[in-house]
Amino acid sequence: MLDAEKGNQSDITEFILLGLGNFAQLQPLLFFLFLLIYLVTITGNLFIIVLVVADPCLHTPMYFFLGNLSCLETCYTSSILPKMLTNLLTGNTTITVSECLAQYYFFGSFATAETYLLAAMSYDRYLAICRPFLYTSIMSKKLCVHLMAGAWLNGLIANGITVFLLTQLSFCGPNVIDHYFCDLTPLERLSCTDTSLLELVVFLLSFIDAVTPFILTFTSYIYIIIAIIKIKSSIGRQKAFSNCSSHLMMVCLFYGTIIIVYLLPDTLTLRHLNKLFSLFYTILTPLANPVIYSLRNKEVHKALRRVHKKLRILGRTYLFCL
Numbered sequence: 001m002l003d004a005e006k007g008n009q010s011d012i013t014e015f016i017l018l019g020l021g022n023f024a025q026l027q028p029l030l031f032f033l034f035l036l037i038y039l040v041t042i043t044g045n046l047f048i049i050v051l052v053v054a055d056p057c058l059h060t061p062m063y064f065f066l067g068n069l070s071c072l073e074t075c076y077t078s079s080i081l082p083k084m085l086t087n088l089l090t091g092n093t094t095i096t097v098s099e100c101l102a103q104y105y106f107f108g109s110f111a112t113a114e115t116y117l118l119a120a121m122s123y124d125r126y127l128a129i130c131r132p133f134l135y136t137s138i139m140s141k142k143l144c145v146h147l148m149a150g151a152w153l154n155g156l157i158a159n160g161i162t163v164f165l166l167t168q169l170s171f172c173g174p175n176v177i178d179h180y181f182c183d184l185t186p187l188e189r190l191s192c193t194d195t196s197l198l199e200l201v202v203f204l205l206s207f208i209d210a211v212t213p214f215i216l217t218f219t220s221y222i223y224i225i226i227a228i229i230k231i232k233s234s235i236g237r238q239k240a241f242s243n244c245s246s247h248l249m250m251v252c253l254f255y256g257t258i259i260i261v262y263l264l265p266d267t268l269t270l271r272h273l274n275k276l277f278s279l280f281y282t283i284l285t286p287l288a289n290p291v292i293y294s295l296r297n298k299e300v301h302k303a304l305r306r307v308h309k310k311l312r313i314l315g316r317t318y319l320f321c322l
Contacts, residue, residue, distance in 0.1 A: 012171040015100050015190070017093045019084070019180045020275060031088040037287055038081045044290030045070035055306055061139045062128070065121045066293060068148050072117060073286035076110040079103055080181045080282055087180075097171065100182040105163045107181065107282070113155035115213040118251055120147040122220035125244040130227045158205045165198045179275060181282070210258075217251055246292050253288060257281040 052058045052067035087093045127135045169191040177186045188195050231237045257280035
Protein backbone atom coordinates (compact mmCIF):
# COMPACT_ATOMS: atom_id res chain seq x y z
CA MET A 1 0.00 0.00 0.00
CA LEU A 2 2.74 2.44 1.04
CA ASP A 3 4.84 1.44 -1.98
CA ALA A 4 1.93 2.10 -4.30
CA GLU A 5 1.37 5.57 -2.81
CA LYS A 6 5.08 6.37 -3.13
CA GLY A 7 5.00 5.28 -6.76
CA ASN A 8 2.05 7.57 -7.44
CA GLN A 9 3.90 10.50 -5.86
CA SER A 10 6.94 10.05 -8.07
CA ASP A 11 5.23 9.54 -11.43
CA ILE A 12 6.23 12.98 -12.81
CA THR A 13 9.15 12.54 -15.18
CA GLU A 14 9.22 15.98 -16.79
CA PHE A 15 8.40 19.62 -16.12
CA ILE A 16 6.95 22.31 -18.38
CA LEU A 17 8.84 25.62 -18.48
CA LEU A 18 6.46 28.52 -19.12
CA GLY A 19 9.37 30.73 -20.16
CA LEU A 20 8.97 34.51 -20.26
CA GLY A 21 5.25 34.33 -21.04
CA ASN A 22 2.70 33.27 -23.62
CA PHE A 23 3.86 35.40 -26.56
CA ALA A 24 3.55 33.02 -29.50
CA GLN A 25 3.85 35.80 -32.09
CA LEU A 26 7.08 37.04 -30.48
CA GLN A 27 8.78 33.61 -30.31
CA PRO A 28 10.89 34.08 -33.51
CA LEU A 29 11.94 37.58 -32.44
CA LEU A 30 12.86 36.41 -28.93
CA PHE A 31 14.80 33.48 -30.40
CA PHE A 32 16.97 35.69 -32.61
CA LEU A 33 17.41 38.25 -29.82
CA PHE A 34 18.64 35.68 -27.28
CA LEU A 35 20.69 33.87 -29.94
CA LEU A 36 22.47 37.16 -30.68
CA ILE A 37 23.02 37.77 -26.95
CA TYR A 38 24.41 34.24 -26.53
CA LEU A 39 26.81 34.52 -29.48
CA VAL A 40 28.06 37.95 -28.37
CA THR A 41 28.47 36.70 -24.79
CA ILE A 42 30.45 33.61 -25.80
CA THR A 43 32.58 35.50 -28.35
CA GLY A 44 33.31 38.39 -25.98
CA ASN A 45 34.25 36.23 -23.01
CA LEU A 46 36.39 33.88 -25.12
CA PHE A 47 38.08 36.97 -26.57
CA ILE A 48 39.08 38.10 -23.05
CA ILE A 49 40.31 34.60 -22.13
CA VAL A 50 42.49 34.36 -25.27
CA LEU A 51 43.81 37.89 -24.76
CA VAL A 52 44.77 37.24 -21.12
CA VAL A 53 46.51 33.98 -22.05
CA ALA A 54 48.26 35.37 -25.14
CA ASP A 55 49.65 38.63 -23.73
CA PRO A 56 52.39 38.23 -21.06
CA CYS A 57 51.73 41.79 -19.84
CA LEU A 58 48.31 40.64 -18.63
CA HIS A 59 49.75 37.78 -16.56
CA THR A 60 48.92 39.59 -13.31
CA PRO A 61 46.47 38.69 -10.50
CA MET A 62 43.85 41.18 -11.72
CA TYR A 63 43.73 39.71 -15.24
CA PHE A 64 44.08 36.16 -13.95
CA PHE A 65 40.80 36.71 -12.09
CA LEU A 66 39.29 38.49 -15.09
CA GLY A 67 40.12 35.54 -17.36
CA ASN A 68 38.55 33.15 -14.87
CA LEU A 69 35.49 35.39 -14.58
CA SER A 70 35.09 35.23 -18.37
CA CYS A 71 35.41 31.44 -18.25
CA LEU A 72 32.84 31.33 -15.46
CA GLU A 73 30.43 33.61 -17.35
CA THR A 74 30.75 31.42 -20.47
CA CYS A 75 29.80 28.32 -18.49
CA TYR A 76 27.15 30.26 -16.56
CA THR A 77 25.21 31.46 -19.59
CA SER A 78 25.67 28.09 -21.36
CA SER A 79 23.80 26.35 -18.55
CA ILE A 80 20.63 28.33 -19.34
CA LEU A 81 20.51 29.87 -22.82
CA PRO A 82 20.91 26.75 -25.07
CA LYS A 83 17.83 25.11 -23.50
CA MET A 84 15.95 28.41 -23.64
CA LEU A 85 16.81 28.82 -27.34
CA THR A 86 15.72 25.25 -28.06
CA ASN A 87 12.37 25.86 -26.36
CA LEU A 88 11.83 29.08 -28.35
CA LEU A 89 12.77 27.42 -31.65
CA THR A 90 10.82 24.17 -31.33
CA GLY A 91 7.97 25.29 -29.08
CA ASN A 92 8.60 22.20 -26.95
CA THR A 93 8.98 23.57 -23.42
CA THR A 94 9.28 20.29 -21.56
CA ILE A 95 12.37 19.32 -19.59
CA THR A 96 12.95 16.02 -17.79
CA VAL A 97 13.37 16.01 -14.03
CA SER A 98 17.00 14.88 -14.31
CA GLU A 99 17.77 17.60 -16.90
CA CYS A 100 16.09 20.18 -14.69
CA LEU A 101 18.15 19.18 -11.65
CA ALA A 102 21.33 19.15 -13.75
CA GLN A 103 20.57 22.64 -15.08
CA TYR A 104 20.02 23.96 -11.57
CA TYR A 105 23.20 22.26 -10.33
CA PHE A 106 25.44 23.86 -12.95
CA PHE A 107 23.69 27.25 -12.79
CA GLY A 108 23.88 27.28 -8.97
CA SER A 109 27.50 26.11 -8.93
CA PHE A 110 28.65 28.82 -11.35
CA ALA A 111 26.63 31.51 -9.52
CA THR A 112 28.13 30.48 -6.17
CA ALA A 113 31.65 30.41 -7.63
CA GLU A 114 31.08 33.91 -9.02
CA THR A 115 30.26 35.32 -5.57
CA TYR A 116 33.63 34.09 -4.28
CA LEU A 117 35.44 35.26 -7.40
CA LEU A 118 33.98 38.77 -7.09
CA ALA A 119 35.13 38.79 -3.45
CA ALA A 120 38.65 37.73 -4.51
CA MET A 121 38.74 40.44 -7.20
CA SER A 122 37.65 43.11 -4.70
CA TYR A 123 40.35 41.94 -2.26
CA ASP A 124 42.89 42.19 -5.09
CA ARG A 125 41.83 45.81 -5.79
CA TYR A 126 41.87 46.56 -2.04
CA LEU A 127 45.49 45.44 -1.77
CA ALA A 128 46.50 47.28 -4.97
CA ILE A 129 45.01 50.60 -3.81
CA CYS A 130 45.17 50.48 0.01
CA ARG A 131 48.27 48.31 0.55
CA PRO A 132 50.38 48.81 -2.61
CA PHE A 133 53.71 48.02 -0.91
CA LEU A 134 52.43 44.65 0.33
CA TYR A 135 50.54 43.80 -2.87
CA THR A 136 53.27 41.74 -4.59
CA SER A 137 54.17 39.74 -1.48
CA ILE A 138 50.54 38.94 -0.52
CA MET A 139 48.87 38.47 -3.90
CA SER A 140 51.19 35.71 -5.09
CA LYS A 141 50.50 33.31 -7.93
CA LYS A 142 49.95 30.52 -5.40
CA LEU A 143 47.32 32.54 -3.50
CA CYS A 144 45.51 33.43 -6.74
CA VAL A 145 45.30 29.77 -7.75
CA HIS A 146 44.09 28.76 -4.27
CA LEU A 147 41.41 31.49 -4.25
CA MET A 148 40.19 30.47 -7.69
CA ALA A 149 40.20 26.74 -6.89
CA GLY A 150 38.33 27.45 -3.63
CA ALA A 151 35.67 29.44 -5.51
CA TRP A 152 35.00 26.60 -7.97
CA LEU A 153 35.15 23.90 -5.27
CA ASN A 154 32.75 25.71 -2.93
CA GLY A 155 30.27 26.19 -5.76
CA LEU A 156 30.35 22.53 -6.78
CA ILE A 157 30.11 21.15 -3.22
CA ALA A 158 27.40 23.53 -1.95
CA ASN A 159 25.09 22.91 -4.89
CA GLY A 160 25.88 19.21 -4.85
CA ILE A 161 24.37 19.11 -1.34
CA THR A 162 21.33 21.11 -2.47
CA VAL A 163 20.68 18.93 -5.53
CA PHE A 164 21.08 15.76 -3.43
CA LEU A 165 18.32 17.02 -1.10
CA LEU A 166 16.18 17.93 -4.13
CA THR A 167 16.46 14.35 -5.40
CA GLN A 168 14.93 13.18 -2.13
CA LEU A 169 11.75 15.17 -2.80
CA SER A 170 8.69 13.76 -4.55
CA PHE A 171 7.00 15.64 -7.40
CA CYS A 172 3.42 14.48 -7.83
CA GLY A 173 1.87 17.41 -9.72
CA PRO A 174 1.39 19.97 -11.01
CA ASN A 175 4.51 19.97 -13.17
CA VAL A 176 4.47 23.54 -14.52
CA ILE A 177 7.46 25.81 -13.70
CA ASP A 178 6.59 29.48 -14.13
CA HIS A 179 10.12 30.43 -15.17
CA TYR A 180 12.48 30.19 -18.15
CA PHE A 181 14.95 27.91 -16.32
CA CYS A 182 15.00 25.51 -13.37
CA ASP A 183 15.52 27.61 -10.27
CA LEU A 184 15.33 26.41 -6.67
CA THR A 185 12.19 28.26 -5.55
CA PRO A 186 9.91 26.97 -8.37
CA LEU A 187 11.18 23.43 -7.77
CA GLU A 188 10.48 23.66 -4.04
CA ARG A 189 7.00 24.96 -4.80
CA LEU A 190 6.19 21.86 -6.92
CA SER A 191 7.25 19.35 -4.28
CA CYS A 192 4.51 17.42 -2.51
CA THR A 193 6.78 16.36 0.39
CA ASP A 194 8.22 18.23 3.35
CA THR A 195 10.94 20.72 2.30
CA SER A 196 11.89 22.00 5.78
CA LEU A 197 15.31 20.26 5.77
CA LEU A 198 16.08 21.60 2.30
CA GLU A 199 15.04 25.12 3.31
CA LEU A 200 17.25 24.99 6.41
CA VAL A 201 20.28 23.75 4.47
CA VAL A 202 19.73 26.30 1.69
CA PHE A 203 19.47 29.09 4.31
CA LEU A 204 22.78 28.05 5.90
CA LEU A 205 24.54 27.63 2.54
CA SER A 206 23.17 30.97 1.32
CA PHE A 207 24.67 32.69 4.34
CA ILE A 208 28.04 31.01 3.79
CA ASP A 209 28.20 31.21 -0.01
CA ALA A 210 26.31 34.43 -0.78
CA VAL A 211 26.02 36.73 2.25
CA THR A 212 29.62 36.23 3.43
CA PRO A 213 31.23 36.96 0.00
CA PHE A 214 28.83 39.90 -0.38
CA ILE A 215 29.97 41.40 2.96
CA LEU A 216 33.65 40.82 2.11
CA THR A 217 33.23 42.41 -1.32
CA PHE A 218 31.52 45.55 -0.12
CA THR A 219 33.79 45.88 2.92
CA SER A 220 36.76 45.92 0.53
CA TYR A 221 35.09 48.64 -1.54
CA ILE A 222 34.32 50.77 1.51
CA TYR A 223 38.05 50.79 2.32
CA ILE A 224 38.89 51.42 -1.36
CA ILE A 225 36.51 54.40 -1.61
CA ILE A 226 37.87 55.88 1.65
CA ALA A 227 41.44 55.49 0.36
CA ILE A 228 40.55 57.11 -2.99
CA ILE A 229 38.88 60.08 -1.26
CA LYS A 230 42.07 60.66 0.77
CA ILE A 231 44.20 60.96 -2.38
CA LYS A 232 45.03 64.67 -2.78
CA SER A 233 45.77 64.62 -6.51
CA SER A 234 42.68 64.61 -8.76
CA ILE A 235 44.66 62.69 -11.39
CA GLY A 236 45.62 60.12 -8.76
CA ARG A 237 42.00 59.76 -7.62
CA GLN A 238 40.84 59.31 -11.21
CA LYS A 239 43.50 56.69 -11.93
CA ALA A 240 42.76 54.76 -8.73
CA PHE A 241 39.01 54.80 -9.36
CA SER A 242 39.41 53.73 -13.00
CA ASN A 243 41.29 50.63 -11.80
CA CYS A 244 38.27 49.35 -9.88
CA SER A 245 35.23 51.08 -11.45
CA SER A 246 34.63 48.29 -14.00
CA HIS A 247 34.63 45.63 -11.31
CA LEU A 248 32.39 47.74 -9.07
CA MET A 249 29.85 48.05 -11.93
CA MET A 250 29.79 44.26 -12.34
CA VAL A 251 29.38 43.74 -8.58
CA CYS A 252 26.46 46.20 -8.39
CA LEU A 253 24.73 44.65 -11.44
CA PHE A 254 25.18 41.07 -10.20
CA TYR A 255 24.28 41.53 -6.53
CA GLY A 256 21.70 44.26 -7.10
CA THR A 257 19.47 42.11 -9.30
CA ILE A 258 19.97 38.97 -7.16
CA ILE A 259 18.90 40.86 -4.01
CA ILE A 260 15.79 42.18 -5.79
CA VAL A 261 14.83 38.73 -7.12
CA TYR A 262 15.27 36.77 -3.90
CA LEU A 263 13.98 39.42 -1.47
CA LEU A 264 10.79 40.20 -3.39
CA PRO A 265 7.76 38.31 -1.97
CA ASP A 266 6.92 35.17 -3.93
CA THR A 267 3.49 36.28 -5.13
CA LEU A 268 1.73 35.73 -8.45
CA THR A 269 1.72 39.45 -9.27
CA LEU A 270 5.48 39.81 -8.66
CA ARG A 271 6.48 36.56 -10.40
CA HIS A 272 6.79 38.17 -13.84
CA LEU A 273 8.84 40.98 -12.29
CA ASN A 274 11.12 38.34 -10.74
CA LYS A 275 11.65 36.76 -14.16
CA LEU A 276 12.48 40.15 -15.65
CA PHE A 277 15.13 40.88 -13.02
CA SER A 278 16.44 37.31 -13.30
CA LEU A 279 17.37 38.10 -16.91
CA PHE A 280 19.91 40.63 -15.62
CA TYR A 281 22.05 38.28 -13.52
CA THR A 282 21.58 35.15 -15.66
CA ILE A 283 21.91 36.59 -19.18
CA LEU A 284 22.81 40.29 -19.22
CA THR A 285 25.62 40.15 -16.63
CA PRO A 286 27.66 37.61 -18.67
CA LEU A 287 27.03 39.83 -21.71
CA ALA A 288 28.09 43.01 -19.87
CA ASN A 289 31.31 41.49 -18.53
CA PRO A 290 33.37 41.61 -21.77
CA VAL A 291 31.72 44.87 -22.86
CA ILE A 292 32.53 46.72 -19.63
CA TYR A 293 36.06 45.36 -19.25
CA SER A 294 37.06 45.76 -22.91
CA LEU A 295 35.56 49.22 -23.47
CA ARG A 296 36.67 50.80 -20.19
CA ASN A 297 40.06 49.12 -19.68
CA LYS A 298 43.10 50.80 -21.24
CA GLU A 299 45.35 47.79 -20.52
CA VAL A 300 42.99 45.57 -22.53
CA HIS A 301 43.19 48.06 -25.44
CA LYS A 302 47.02 48.04 -25.27
CA ALA A 303 47.09 44.23 -25.08
CA LEU A 304 44.80 44.01 -28.10
CA ARG A 305 47.17 46.23 -30.10
CA ARG A 306 50.18 44.15 -29.03
CA VAL A 307 48.49 40.87 -29.98
CA HIS A 308 47.34 42.37 -33.29
CA LYS A 309 50.90 43.50 -34.02
CA LYS A 310 52.25 40.02 -33.25
CA LEU A 311 49.67 38.42 -35.53
CA ARG A 312 50.61 40.81 -38.35
CA ILE A 313 54.31 39.95 -37.93
CA LEU A 314 53.53 36.23 -37.88
CA GLY A 315 51.36 36.63 -40.97
CA ARG A 316 54.10 38.45 -42.87
CA THR A 317 56.67 35.85 -41.80
CA TYR A 318 54.40 33.05 -42.98
CA LEU A 319 53.84 34.75 -46.36
CA PHE A 320 57.60 35.38 -46.72
CA CYS A 321 58.34 31.70 -46.04
CA LEU A 322 55.85 30.71 -48.76
